[in-house]
Amino acid sequence: MTSSRSLNSVLIEELYGRGARLCPSCDDGLTLVFSQSRPFDLIELEQLLASVGWSRRPQRRVKRALENSLLTIGLWNHNTRIPRLVGFARCTGDGVLEATVWDVAIHPIYQGSGLGKELMKYVLEILRKMRTKRVTLFADPGVVDFYLRQGWVLEPKGCRCAFWYAN
């Protein structure tokens, strides 16, 4: 494994694609990298999402959903040969007026050291560069405080969320 000291920004972009950058991590032994272009192994992604308790979705459909997303972000535990996916988030939206965040996940082993916060910062950083006007998300009850602490506004002007499920 290459240490974070030897990983300069040029090398990071070479390995993880344009716009990739180091994730500030509390654990000095860890080298974590954010990428918006490194492709995902769908089985690895499914394992990550399952590790945070999400139900399984057909791989073919997940693949198409990722392709049709505005943004797909991976957080990788760096290894020059086989980086491991430890975090994920994606956005849909027009990228101009609206973007919506889905599927935010940090592997349980890596939770508790602020990586979720860093992941959301990276997502918003990219959306800010795209000049997206408003970003929205649907927060499960257990993570509402997580988003509030980061400056998200809960139900502005009494807005409520409504869902419709296909049969």
Added chain:
Amino acid sequence: MTSSRSLNSVLIEELYGRGARLCPSCDDGLTLVFSQSRPFDLIELEQLLASVGWSRRPQRRVKRALENSLLTIGLWNHNTRIPRLVGFARCTGDGVLEATVWDVAIHPIYQGSGLGKELMKYVLEILRKMRTKRVTLFADPGVVDFYLRQGWVLEPKGCRCAFWYAN
């Protein structure tokens, strides 16, 4: 103006694009057509959105947002020469796992006869054909009941909505 009786489905699609269809209307004198492909005049769209009280957005950005949308739906008061835009809705999303509805509007003159309900039915009809698994929206307090009456579920599993606004 052509009467609705002389407007068969072939002619509707010729005039309003593939997938266009008549909107069931209480007013027999009106011929209203749903279309997902007829292009919008941005000034006319802005006037429609302003008529329901939405703030003005830069036209260049609205244009890009429409281009990047999954679905843009117009409800047209039929006229063979100059159809008038009387309703609008759009969706963003991956179209597979998620779609989100934005900017639902019916011109005030046309409100009160169930056109909003028909518009939402048309939107869901298309998303159902695309086999989208879940459709979401953010409802202003005044329209929550409107969506509940149509079978939408409010905040399933205690889900809350959070917004982040660009500076």
